Amino acid sequence: MRRKLPAVLVCLAGAALALSSGAAAGTGGLAPEDPVTPGAGDIEQIYFLLSVIGAVVLLFVVVPLATFVVRSRGRGRSREEEGPQVRGNTRLEIAWTLVPVVLVAIVIAFVVYKAPGIELSDQASARDTLSIDVEGRRYYWQYVYPNGVVGIDRLRVPAGQTVNLDLTAWEGDVIHSFWVPALGGKFDAVPGQTQDFTFRATKPGVYEGVCGEFCGIQHAAMTVEVEVMERDAFADWLEGEDEAQRGGDSDLGEQEWEGVCSKCHRLAGQGEPYIGPNLAATQLRNAESIEAIVRNGQGSMPPVGGGWSDRQMDALTTYLSEELAPRAEGGGGTDGG
Amino acid sequence: MAASAEAPPLRPAAGPVAPVPWSAGRVTSWLTTVDHKRIGILYIATSLVFFGAGGILALLIRTQLISPSADIFARDTYNQLFTMHGTTMIFLVVVPILAGFANYFVPLMIGARDMAFPRLNALSYWLFAFGGIVLYSSWFADGGAPRAGWTSYAPLSTYSQGSGQDLWILALHILTISSLAGAINFVVTIHNMRARGMRWTRLPLFVWTVEVYAGLLIVALPALSAGITLLLLDRKLDTSFFTPTGGGDPVLYQHVFWFFGHPEVYIMILPVFGMISEIIPVFSRKPIFGYKAIVFATVGIGFLSMVVWGHHMYTTGLPSFLLIWFMVASLIIAIPTGVKIFNWVATTWRGNILLATPMLFALGFIVVFTIGGLSGVFLAAYPFDWQVHDSYFVVAHLHYVLFGGSMLGIFAGLYYWWPKMFGRMLDERLGKAHFWLTFVGFNLAFFPQHLLGLLGMPRRVYSYRDDDLWTTYNLISTIGSYIMGLGMLVFVFNIMKTRRTGRRVGNDPWRADTLEWYTTSPPPPHNFDRVPYVSSARPLRDVRRRLEGKDA
Numbered sequence: 001m002r003r004k005l006p007a008v009l010v011c012l013a014g015a016a017l018a019l020s021s022g023a024a025a026g027t028g029g030l031a032p033e034d035p036v037t038p039g040a041g042d043i044e045q046i047y048f049l050l051s052v053i054g055a056v057v058l059l060f061v062v063v064p065l066a067t068f069v070v071r072s073r074g075r076g077r078s079r080e081e082e083g084p085q086v087r088g089n090t091r092l093e094i095a096w097t098l099v100p101v102v103l104v105a106i107v108i109a110f111v112v113y114k115a116p117g118i119e120l121s122d123q124a125s126a127r128d129t130l131s132i133d134v135e136g137r138r139y140y141w142q143y144v145y146p147n148g149v150v151g152i153d154r155l156r157v158p159a160g161q162t163v164n165l166d167l168t169a170w171e172g173d174v175i176h177s178f179w180v181p182a183l184g185g186k187f188d189a190v191p192g193q194t195q196d197f198t199f200r201a202t203k204p205g206v207y208e209g210v211c212g213e214f215c216g217i218q219h220a221a222m223t224v225e226v227e228v229m230e231r232d233a234f235a236d237w238l239e240g241e242d243e244a245q246r247g248g249d250s251d252l253g254e255q256e257w258e259g260v261c262s263k264c265h266r267l268a269g270q271g272e273p274y275i276g277p278n279l280a281a282t283q284l285r286n287a288e289s290i291e292a293i294v295r296n297g298q299g300s301m302p303p304v305g306g307g308w309s310d311r312q313m314d315a316l317t318t319y320l321s322e323e324l325a326p327r328a329e330g331g332g333g334t335d336g337g
Numbered sequence: 338m339a340a341s342a343e344a345p346p347l348r349p350a351a352g353p354v355a356p357v358p359w360s361a362g363r364v365t366s367w368l369t370t371v372d373h374k375r376i377g378i379l380y381i382a383t384s385l386v387f388f389g390a391g392g393i394l395a396l397l398i399r400t401q402l403i404s405p406s407a408d409i410f411a412r413d414t415y416n417q418l419f420t421m422h423g424t425t426m427i428f429l430v431v432v433p434i435l436a437g438f439a440n441y442f443v444p445l446m447i448g449a450r451d452m453a454f455p456r457l458n459a460l461s462y463w464l465f466a467f468g469g470i471v472l473y474s475s476w477f478a479d480g481g482a483p484r485a486g487w488t489s490y491a492p493l494s495t496y497s498q499g500s501g502q503d504l505w506i507l508a509l510h511i512l513t514i515s516s517l518a519g520a521i522n523f524v525v526t527i528h529n530m531r532a533r534g535m536r537w538t539r540l541p542l543f544v545w546t547v548e549v550y551a552g553l554l555i556v557a558l559p560a561l562s563a564g565i566t567l568l569l570l571d572r573k574l575d576t577s578f579f580t581p582t583g584g585g586d587p588v589l590y591q592h593v594f595w596f597f598g599h600p601e602v603y604i605m606i607l608p609v610f611g612m613i614s615e616i617i618p619v620f621s622r623k624p625i626f627g628y629k630a631i632v633f634a635t636v637g638i639g640f641l642s643m644v645v646w647g648h649h650m651y652t653t654g655l656p657s658f659l660l661i662w663f664m665v666a667s668l669i670i671a672i673p674t675g676v677k678i679f680n681w682v683a684t685t686w687r688g689n690i691l692l693a694t695p696m697l698f699a700l701g702f703i704v705v706f707t708i709g710g711l712s713g714v715f716l717a718a719y720p721f722d723w724q725v726h727d728s729y730f731v732v733a734h735l736h737y738v739l740f741g742g743s744m745l746g747i748f749a750g751l752y753y754w755w756p757k758m759f760g761r762m763l764d765e766r767l768g769k770a771h772f773w774l775t776f777v778g779f780n781l782a783f784f785p786q787h788l789l790g791l792l793g794m795p796r797r798v799y800s801y802r803d804d805d806l807w808t809t810y811n812l813i814s815t816i817g818s819y820i821m822g823l824g825m826l827v828f829v830f831n832i833m834k835t836r837r838t839g840r841r842v843g844n845d846p847w848r849a850d851t852l853e854w855y856t857t858s859p860p861p862p863h864n865f866d867r868v869p870y871v872s873s874a875r876p877l878r879d880v881r882r883r884l885e886g887k888d889a
Contacts (some may be wrong), residue, residue: 098587
């Protein structure tokens, strides 16, 4: 007992610590993030089922093990003394084979029963479903709404309506994964392929996520935000944004700078170079060279704007030359890169 | 001169007394050895050196994650750290150290003089050492070490700049050949060189697991070789097997990689199951509970491990019927695994239990591995995997099975067999300190990572959300990793301290059951003067009982 005791105490203390911190702050990591879609709720139910089964199985291993070890320590007994020479017990062995079979069957049945409600594959192309093209890029997310409106990193969706994300990555890019824990599940954005992620968010709010597949140097910075809006507010926003982007007076350029460029570049005069060189005013004003580099990449910079529409490119070059160039210092970049 | 050629040599010393060959020196004899025991020790020692290197990388990773945006390493360096950590631990530590144990103990346990192909055996070792050097040389390569993760998913690895990725591919090619040659050697040895009377039902369980380990290596490794060859072609010759720009398929790489990678998981755990199945009975003074059930479970796990690779790919858009197939197959593995665990627990029932260091590590293994196995059940349920795939939940799971499982079991094996290999015991008090520091540090380091994964922290990130809970769990995890590091220092100190002063032991210090304890510690080069006829799975106990006159 004396030797097993510290382990038991440590485990208990750890569990108590975890539980108390969990009580203090939402789930505290003892369960998935509060779900805001029915699918995420179902995933949470699967998690709870597995937790109960797992806890019971763990007890059935640890309690007998601890009991046996504590009871039959050979303190002071001669090593010559053998335990009972039991080589097996058919009934017992059948029991601990069949009970796990039953448990596994329960898990499989429950998952298969819940899966259609999580996948919603029958609703992916339903008439009432809002379909949005999502492209994973190094190191940002690009959304194209049905009316052609483009968004970067922040996805806006209506509450209560089924949304289908047509997930892919640009053909010259790497694999990313779209993961917003509150929406339930993550799905890979694979270059050259598309897959559906269908969900229906019920609660308006802003939910954070991050790229779920290691994609390179700025993987950690490839965050995603989903703003679930009331249906009317969403419709108004989408219409207004459409007009603004057609007229060239939307904030798309700023979104692109924030989401695409500024994850690696700073403006000249604003501190040490980040991952790429700092950008000087003259460089920002040179729309032609900006477009060439953004479309084709250069050195270790990936072609972040390969496949962009002219409207998207214009939004960026306009923003860079008109808004940012005045804020950046003089001629060449600070390190000439 | 013509006369001197015919005349007898002038100096008699060069005559009948053979000169000491160059290969008999203290160092050269190790460099040229084909003795399975020396090769085994070389394997284990080299793996432990790489374990130190991989462990330091791990501590650096945890140090970077001590706070949400600790700027200790550049992002690119951080990516190199975790890529090298993973590659090291899997290809340069767990797989080869198990090869080392198998090298040393399979011939001894089956009563053979050596492996079937001693020189091929030496080639396996030297290829392993060479592969490790190639991988580590990548730190000095153009562009630095590889940085695409130990899985090196295409097309990220295809586009990865510099030579690090190419050296990674080269190193893995070399290691693959090494392991393949070793695996064939084990299979041939086990099939042909068993002592008289040692039928398959009397084979020590460790040898059984090595048999399955070797079989899996033979099946799985060619897939890895093929996959990384295609990756090399994509990188160097602009083919596009895995890039969509020329019609290739990035997901194909994952199929090929995990067709190797999942059997690899069992390659890394099955021999450890074998060690545990040897240690628990010896320290309980009982026979293993359900020998045949454990053998069938081992073979069953080995077979199933080849048909579950898709559970690493649930998020790539597999069709529903494949998702369900891979879930069902993966969950079925839980059943034979459970059988083994229950058998080990039952083996301790009413035994005469000695809580020596090997037993402590073995018991710690059972607890931690059970947790790791159960979190594997969580991950097999694909909708839940969608939520936590590639998150810290997965990091926690894989360390519970790979460190808490494989490494704790390997330490149990080291403490158990150390007296056989070196004729001296490791210090028990230091051994226990090593165990408790490792066990407590391990759980502190990795249990909170489950919670981080559920909170939404992805793996392979150098910074994370600035949130109290995230920061707390990460801090606990980092502290735990330092405690583990301290435990490893105790282990190193133990080795150094007992090297000259450790208690000397006889043939059989633990009153064990298998033939390696029949010979001296350490064994002579030819292993055995004679091998007793094997009439049960516990030949040494039979010998002891015959000597004690208990039964004939």
